[in-house]
Amino acid sequence: MQREPHLSNAALMARRHAAVARGVGQTHEIFVSRASNAEVWDVEGRRYVDFAGGIAVLNTGHCHPQISAAVKAQVDLYSHTCFQVLAYEPYVELAERLNALAPGNFTKKSIFLSTGAEAVENAVKVARAYTRRPGVIAFTGGYHGRTMMTLGLTGKVAPYKLGFGPFPGEVFHALYPNALHGVSVDDALHSVELLFKNDIEPERVAAFILEPVQGEGGFYVAPHDFVAGLRALADRYGILLIADEVQTGAGRTGTWFACEQWPVAPDLITTAKSMAGGFPISGLVGRAEVMDAPAPGGLGGTYAGSPIGCAAALAVLEVFEAEQLLARSRTLGERLTAGLRGIAASEPAIGDVRGLGAMVAIELFEGGDLARPDAALTRNVVAEAARRGLILLSCGTYGNVIRVLVPLTASDLLVDEGLSILAASFAALR
Ligand SMILES: Cc1ncc(COP(=O)(O)O)c(C=O)c1O
Numbered sequence: 549m550q551r552e553p554h555l556s557n558a559a560l561m562a563r564r565h566a567a568v569a570r571g572v573g574q575t576h577e578i579f580v581s582r583a584s585n586a587e588v589w590d591v592e593g594r595r596y597v598d599f600a601g602g603i604a605v606l607n608t609g610h611c612h613p614q615i616s617a618a619v620k621a622q623v624d625l626y627s628h629t630c631f632q633v634l635a636y637e638p639y640v641e642l643a644e645r646l647n648a649l650a651p652g653n654f655t656k657k658s659i660f661l662s663t664g665a666e667a668v669e670n671a672v673k674v675a676r677a678y679t680r681r682p683g684v685i686a687f688t689g690g691y692h693g694r695t696m697m698t699l700g701l702t703g704k705v706a707p708y709k710l711g712f713g714p715f716p717g718e719v720f721h722a723l724y725p726n727a728l729h730g731v732s733v734d735d736a737l738h739s740v741e742l743l744f745k746n747d748i749e750p751e752r753v754a755a756f757i758l759e760p761v762q763g764e765g766g767f768y769v770a771p772h773d774f775v776a777g778l779r780a781l782a783d784r785y786g787i788l789l790i791a792d793e794v795q796t797g798a799g800r801t802g803t804w805f806a807c808e809q810w811p812v813a814p815d816l817i818t819t820a821k822s823m824a825g826g827f828p829i830s831g832l833v834g835r836a837e838v839m840d841a842p843a844p845g846g847l848g849g850t851y852a853g854s855p856i857g858c859a860a861a862l863a864v865l866e867v868f869e870a871e872q873l874l875a876r877s878r879t880l881g882e883r884l885t886a887g888l889r890g891i892a893a894s895e896p897a898i899g900d901v902r903g904l905g906a907m908v909a910i911e912l913f914e915g916g917d918l919a920r921p922d923a924a925l926t927r928n929v930v931a932e933a934a935r936r937g938l939i940l941l942s943c944g945t946y947g948n949v950i951r952v953l954v955p956l957t958a959s960d961l962l963v964d965e966g967l968s969i970l971a972a973s974f975a976a977l978r
Pocket of ligand 1: 603664665691692693694759763795
């Protein structure tokens with residue numbers, strides 16, 4: 549069959565809609581032709597500032613030359629053996645590096661998988677194997693992936709869970725604290741106690757799993773007293789604490805793992821997305837004795853911890869050191885927060901500007917009334933910004949949050965350009 553020339557986004561979108569199932573959503577009707585750091589060009593030659601980073605995957609930017617070079621070198625050596633069949637050093641080195649980075653004054657071990665959902669699945673497997681208990685407590689508004697277990701853990705029905713149940717049993721949801729929407733830390737901790745009373749005794753709970761900052765849920769930051777309260781409950785009842793850092797990890801929040809900023813350490817941490825700068829690999833790092841609970845053969849996967857992913861992840865760690873990206877994450881966060889507060893000063897719809905490090909978001913309400921989340925305005929701003937050359941992503945339980953996940957490697961100039969487009973988009977919709 550003769551290929552159509554790739555002329556327009558519209559023509560390619562028509563082919564996409566005819567050939568690809570509609571369940572795979574589409575935020576922007578744009579086909580990319582190339583990308584570099586925090587800029588993307590579409591098939592029609594239009595340039596965009598990228599504030600989405602492929603949903604938190606590109607903390608080191610598109611096509612970082614050092615990461616691309618590491619991947620190319622790895623591909624020429626060997627691209628696949630399956631680690632369980634023939635081992636390779638990059639996997640071990642990556643495990644050593646992550647074990648050293650993870651917080652907690654105890655020995656750690658790691659495994660690698662391919663996707664964030666797989667990392668979460670394995671966290672649950674490991675926690676159940678160690679505790680020999682079935683229950684898992686997740687939180688409202690949380691997002692953990694699209695496999696059946698991770699959908700069960702996810703605390704938002706539409707669109708992720710619609711029509712896909714039943715999900716695995718013994719999963720319960722407690723309240724995630726959210727001061728803006730009326731859920732205090734006490735309410736949230738009390739809701740865990742209520743689960744113990746109404747649904748499952750604590751002695752049958754293997755783990756709590758939470759995001760240090762909810763990603764898809766709306767960039768709400770878990771307060772330290774909440775995390776400390778959970779840790780205390782976990783210690784009292786022999787429950788494990790899992791930090792799902794698929795979105796928050798790899799330097800997004802100003803530290804490699806967001807939970808480094810917690811007053812307590814989790815037992816297990818999931819990681820994926822930006823850990824390999826655009827190449828598919830995920831990981832699970834945690835207490836050595838917990839990680840060693842499953843018997844040999846119980847963990848792994850054909851592509852799990854692929855050599856290409858490991859090489860990319862090691863290169864990402866080098867880039868973080870060479871370019872001091874953790875410090876950059878903090879200064880970028882300050883710049884974004886100041887810029888967004890500036891926009892909020894003249895846009896009453898923006899009811900909140902929040903975040904941790906460079907994981908920053910704004911939340912929109914009709915006329916600034918915190919009782920009326922404005923999903924329509926959110927959609928319109930995202931669309932208007934794209935027309936003006938800025939790629940944004942929305943999120944949130946009410947679909948009224950705009951999140952910024954611009955590469956940490958983006959220049960101040962480019963970040964300011966993106967912020968100006970956002971301001972102009974709001975102004976155009978007034
Ligand atoms: C916190 C969190 N956990 C798990 C996942 C699932 O990761 P993946 O899409 O790579 O399976 C995501 C993805 O957005 C996430 O944000």
